[in-house]
Amino acid sequence: MAWARGGRMVGTARRRAVLMGIGLSLSVLCLVTLPPPFRAGVIEVRGNHQLAAADVARLAGLRAGTPLLFVSGRRAAARLLTCPLVLEAVVRRELPGRAVVVVREAVPVAVVIAGDGWAAADERGVVVARGTGPGPFPELPRVPLTIASGTGATSLPAVGDLLPGPVRPALRLAAVLRRHAGLVIAEVRVGDGDRLQMTTRDGVRVLVGAADESLDGRLGGLVPVLEELHRAGTAVEYVDVRFRGPPAVMPGGGSAGPGS
Numbered sequence: 001m002a003w004a005r006g007g008r009m010v011g012t013a014r015r016r017a018v019l020m021g022i023g024l025s026l027s028v029l030c031l032v033t034l035p036p037p038f039r040a041g042v043i044e045v046r047g048n049h050q051l052a053a054a055d056v057a058r059l060a061g062l063r064a065g066t067p068l069l070f071v072s073g074r075r076a077a078a079r080l081l082t083c084p085l086v087l088e089a090v091v092r093r094e095l096p097g098r099a100v101v102v103v104r105e106a107v108p109v110a111v112v113i114a115g116d117g118w119a120a121a122d123e124r125g126v127v128v129a130r131g132t133g134p135g136p137f138p139e140l141p142r143v144p145l146t147i148a149s150g151t152g153a154t155s156l157p158a159v160g161d162l163l164p165g166p167v168r169p170a171l172r173l174a175a176v177l178r179r180h181a182g183l184v185i186a187e188v189r190v191g192d193g194d195r196l197q198m199t200t201r202d203g204v205r206v207l208v209g210a211a212d213e214s215l216d217g218r219l220g221g222l223v224p225v226l227e228e229l230h231r232a233g234t235a236v237e238y239v240d241v242r243f244r245g246p247p248a249v250m251p252g253g254g255s256a257g258p259g260s
Contacts, residue, residue, distance in 0.1 A: 039065055041097040050105055050128055051085060059083050060091055060101055068093045076101070084126050084160040110174035110188065111135055112143045112156065112167060119156040123175035125163040130156055141177070141185040141198065143170045169194045169211040176215050182223040197238075202230055209242030221246050 043062050045053035057063075060076040073091040080089035080103060088104040106128050108120035118135035119127045129136070145156075145167050157163055163171070170188040173196050177183050188198045196208040204226060208215070218241045225247045229236060235252035 039067055039097055041065065043099050043101065045101045045103070047103045048105060051083075051103070056080070056101055056103060059086075060089075062091075062099055062101070066099075068095075068097075068099070071099050085128055108137060108140060109178060110143050110171055111137050111140050112145045112163060114145045114156050117156050119163065121163050121167075121171055123171055125165075125168045125171055127157050127159050127161055127163060130159055141174050141188045143167060143174070143188050143190075166190060166194075169196055172211040173198065173208060173215065176211075176219060179216065180219050180223060182227070183219070195242075200226060202226070204229065204236060205238040207238055207240045207242050214244060218242070218244060225249065 041064060043053075043057045043064055045056045048056050051059075059082075060080050062071065062076060071091070071093050073093065076091035077089040080086045080091070080101070085106050086103050087106055090102045092100050094100055106122040106124070106126055108128050109123050110121060112119045112121055117130065117132050119130040120135070120137055120140070121127050145163075167190060170190050173188055174185075177185055184201045185198045186201045188196060190196060194210060196211060198206050198208060200206065206222065208218075222239065222241055225239060228234075229239075229249070237250040237252055240248040240250065
């Protein structure tokens, strides 16, 4: 009797194994023979400006032809967010045969200059592009920077890395400038104590002071003053927006005063 029961158990186990094998084979066959509407035949990337669409798809782990059943939007988005150039990401499946990737990239606010090299950086100080020579983004303010190494050479971080702390107040200022249409700034400099000053494309020096919570408000009245100076052709030593209230204009020949 015990032998009979053991034989039945072995037979049942074998039947289960055979059925599981058949089921697995059928599953694989179904996946292999899935019609195009159920495969990611098209990977559509939206919102990318600096990353190529192929790079976005690669970072998300998506490949054309992958069964849509195997596309996990949550996992793909999490993979994209490991790239410092991607601030937000959404990945979804769409029928027929499409995987859609929507990203929001880091936006450069200034170009940091070191020697003959340049690095475009966002407000966080993350380098989003770098190279040598004149560089792109002519509309962005330039921020001079020298990083001294043991040999006195200059260098800039790689794409995706952070710029050193002392330059970040200038990047915060550059980010605020984007909200003030009409402020065309050629250069931003960081002085002692993180005091900032900038130079307009017309060559007017503006004393900014600290990049604190009052910065946006202090810049609010600057555009009309600069426009009037440009219209009148008035020569000035500097315009001061370090303090709350209307900008103060120092006529040509004056001095910036202490703490500038």
